[in-house]
Amino acid sequence: MALIINAECIDIKDGECTVVCPVDCIYEGTRMFYIHPTECIECGLCESVCPVDAIRYDDEVTPEEEIYVTINREYFEVTGLGSPGGWDRTAPAAIDHPIVAAAPPNKTTVETALNEGKNT
Numbered sequence: 001m002a003l004i005i006n007a008e009c010i011d012i013k014d015g016e017c018t019v020v021c022p023v024d025c026i027y028e029g030t031r032m033f034y035i036h037p038t039e040c041i042e043c044g045l046c047e048s049v050c051p052v053d054a055i056r057y058d059d060e061v062t063p064e065e066e067i068y069v070t071i072n073r074e075y076f077e078v079t080g081l082g083s084p085g086g087w088d089r090t091a092p093a094a095i096d097h098p099i100v101a102a103a104p105p106n107k108t109t110v111e112t113a114l115n116e117g118k119n120t
Contacts, residue, residue, distance in 0.1 A: 001059050002037040003047060006068040008054035009033055011106035017046035017055060024086035027075070029096035031103070034075040038083060071097045 005017075009032040017033060018026045025039035026046060035046070035055075047055040058069045075097045076082060095101070 001042060001057055002040050002072075003035050003042060003044070003055055004037075004058050004061065004065075004068050004072040005033050005035055005054050006056060006061070006065045007103070007106070008052040009050075010100060010103055012052050012054070014051050016049045016051065018087065018089070020045040020049050027081065027087045029075065029079075029100065030094060031096050031100055034072050034097070036076055036083065037073050039085070067099065071099055 005026075011031055013028070013032060015028075015033070018024075018028070022043060022045065023039055023041055025036045025041075027034050027036060032054075037058075042057070044057075047057075056065065061069060078097055079095055
């Protein structure tokens with residue numbers, strides 16, 4: 001069992017999860033964060049602070065979220081990161097998993113941008 005980050009993180013990337021992670025197993029992509037499946041110690045701190053409820057234990061995902069179990073695992077293969085042993089905050093990854101890269105804009109961020117435009 002590991003923690004995963006799902007679609008709610010796309011284009012949000014609050015980053016509070018990376019601050020509380022005691023083992024730095026959360027890595028930054030361009031559009032979302034990813035949890036390394038073997039570096040995660042499953043403490044659940046990241047899940048408790050995520051403002052958009054994007055973090056789940058992999059055995060608690062809905063059928064719609066199941067793809068993000070694979071995405072979080074494959075991210076480290078497709079990016080060539082492998083098992084770096086902890087995220088280096090000074091060097092965020094410039095790429096995402098191909099499925100995330102191709103995903104439509106996050107509905108929440110689009111609605112926020114539209115609302116901010118109305119308030120100006």
